Amino acid sequence: MEKVFERPKALCNVPLHYCPGCTHGIVHRLVAEVMDELDITGDTIGVAPVGCSVFAYNYFECDMHEASHGRAPAVATGIKRVHNDKIVFTYQGDGDLAAIGTAETVHAAARGENITIIFINNAIYGMTGGQMAPTSLAGQITQTTPYGRNPKTQGYPIRMAEMLSTLDGARYIERVAVDSIKNIKAAKAAIKKAFTLQMQGEGFTMVEVLSSCPTNWGLSPVEALEWLRANMIPHYPLGVYCDKKLEG
Amino acid sequence: MSDKVLMKGNEAIAEAAIQAGCRYFFGYPITPQTEVAAYMAKKMPKIGGVFLQAESEVSAINMVYGAAGAGARVMTSSSSPGISLKQEGISYIAGANLPCVIINIVRGGPGLGGIQPAQSDYFQATKGGGHGDYHLVVFAPASIQEMVDLTSNAFDVADKYRTPVMIIGDGMLGQMMEPVTFQSKETASLPEKPWATTGTKGKREHNIINSLYLNPEDLEKNILERQERYNTIKANEVRYEAVGVEDADYVLVAYGMTARIAKNAMATLRKQGIKVGLIRPITLWPFPTEIFEKTAKTAKAFLSVEMSMGQMVEDVRLAVNGACPVHFYGRTGGMVPTPDEIINEVKKIGGVL
Numbered sequence: 001m002e003k004v005f006e007r008p009k010a011l012c013n014v015p016l017h018y019c020p021g022c023t024h025g026i027v028h029r030l031v032a033e034v035m036d037e038l039d040i041t042g043d044t045i046g047v048a049p050v051g052c053s054v055f056a057y058n059y060f061e062c063d064m065h066e067a068s069h070g071r072a073p074a075v076a077t078g079i080k081r082v083h084n085d086k087i088v089f090t091y092q093g094d095g096d097l098a099a100i101g102t103a104e105t106v107h108a109a110a111r112g113e114n115i116t117i118i119f120i121n122n123a124i125y126g127m128t129g130g131q132m133a134p135t136s137l138a139g140q141i142t143q144t145t146p147y148g149r150n151p152k153t154q155g156y157p158i159r160m161a162e163m164l165s166t167l168d169g170a171r172y173i174e175r176v177a178v179d180s181i182k183n184i185k186a187a188k189a190a191i192k193k194a195f196t197l198q199m200q201g202e203g204f205t206m207v208e209v210l211s212s213c214p215t216n217w218g219l220s221p222v223e224a225l226e227w228l229r230a231n232m233i234p235h236y237p238l239g240v241y242c243d244k245k246l247e248g
Numbered sequence: 249m250s251d252k253v254l255m256k257g258n259e260a261i262a263e264a265a266i267q268a269g270c271r272y273f274f275g276y277p278i279t280p281q282t283e284v285a286a287y288m289a290k291k292m293p294k295i296g297g298v299f300l301q302a303e304s305e306v307s308a309i310n311m312v313y314g315a316a317g318a319g320a321r322v323m324t325s326s327s328s329p330g331i332s333l334k335q336e337g338i339s340y341i342a343g344a345n346l347p348c349v350i351i352n353i354v355r356g357g358p359g360l361g362g363i364q365p366a367q368s369d370y371f372q373a374t375k376g377g378g379h380g381d382y383h384l385v386v387f388a389p390a391s392i393q394e395m396v397d398l399t400s401n402a403f404d405v406a407d408k409y410r411t412p413v414m415i416i417g418d419g420m421l422g423q424m425m426e427p428v429t430f431q432s433k434e435t436a437s438l439p440e441k442p443w444a445t446t447g448t449k450g451k452r453e454h455n456i457i458n459s460l461y462l463n464p465e466d467l468e469k470n471i472l473e474r475q476e477r478y479n480t481i482k483a484n485e486v487r488y489e490a491v492g493v494e495d496a497d498y499v500l501v502a503y504g505m506t507a508r509i510a511k512n513a514m515a516t517l518r519k520q521g522i523k524v525g526l527i528r529p530i531t532l533w534p535f536p537t538e539i540f541e542k543t544a545k546t547a548k549a550f551l552s553v554e555m556s557m558g559q560m561v562e563d564v565r566l567a568v569n570g571a572c573p574v575h576f577y578g579r580t581g582g583m584v585p586t587p588d589e590i591i592n593e594v595k596k597i598g599g600v601l
Binding site: 005041042043044045047054056057058060062063064065067068071074075076077078079080081082083086103104107228 | 274298300302306314315316317340368445446447451456458459518
């Protein structure tokens, strides 16, 4: 019988540690499928973050480098400058990318660093048990916003895709979601496009992936996806924010 | 290039690093070390290397972390406040067992401090600086020629033991000019780095650069393995200069530029019939303990002279281990001790004044 579904070769044959219903598994799979389809696993170096996906270095078959919190784009820059013939990507959550690592993210984009960032936005700090993220929505209840995030005292959620798209160094930035089959397919296409552009030396690419965190949102996996659709997508609209040929 | 050339300390470090095969430099401007970056910015593009001005010292050291993991000979430089910012990355680099060279051209602190020479980062350099059980190998040159020679050596030591190495100078060493000679060195035979992130090419298991070990048994094992390397470093890499210690009643202890001033004081005191010697640690870590143990058997007292409020003196006391008194004299905040001040201190200790 023909095998119609199997683990991508770029994904290690190990159990993932993610909670049931967490969408990290889906995104890992998409990245691995893209590596398989482009046949680049042997030429790719990934950078893992600090956060729920800290162990991503155990899950991809390519060479991996574990960065400190927020510094993945700087670490990726160091790697890429040494091996500019390799494909270098980071995999980061919202706390990592949009709070502690904002400077590293912005300047990697401003330099037009030829790397790809996979940005998991689930509007919460997962690993530490559900605190406010820079992307937590107004009114969202978390461990550190027990009365709901009040923008007046706790700030407004950051739209990273939009913000980074204003930079001249950004080549391609798209926001996708993994809440439905249709959106998952679009997410994969975006990741593939980002990697392909990097292979062509086109510059900085980022795919922001709206993701769910059933455990810390206090919802079932299905409810979490519904919450994502009802609350996150209106604030973080899906789409291509930047797709420009860079000058010079 | 074996002719003598007149060079500023900071530029000499940069040239020495390039000659040692360093092709990647990530930095951020800060006085008084910016000439290192400026020299790299000028030279690296012409020799196929990379100079990158990062958005912060934090980013610069993390670029070093990435490049070191990727197998490159890589360096960064900064001065005290910037080195404080780099501590996170230095701890990760040590934790991931990666080689790199970090230059600290020390200025006065704490806080923004000043921009004049100081030695007040001794604790930070030798006792950790960042979090966790680790050490840097720390070289403290006292001349620009020695800066050149130690920079070259630093890359070899870093690669050999898979450890970050720091070269600690002060604003004076960075800014002054002296004639130097570069020993042309074969850089073709850089060591193999089979652990580096170079892409698996589908021919090996993936390499992982990492400092995370959630299982305490694994983390302890990792730390103990590093400790073994530290023990080898202690056995093989200790460097110091000892002058006139055999018959000395009083032994001055100083490193870097302060040692040159102390040497001057020593010469004057010797002329006056006071038997003074000098121990100049060249490696601040590992500290040259043995020469202190040996000298303490015959000396009456030690005097540690520093551009700080007394940091190295603690290691001197540990090394002397109560065998005789250990005194301290220091100026700080960018002030430099004079030979006369040192002479007076020795005479006070000797009861001559």
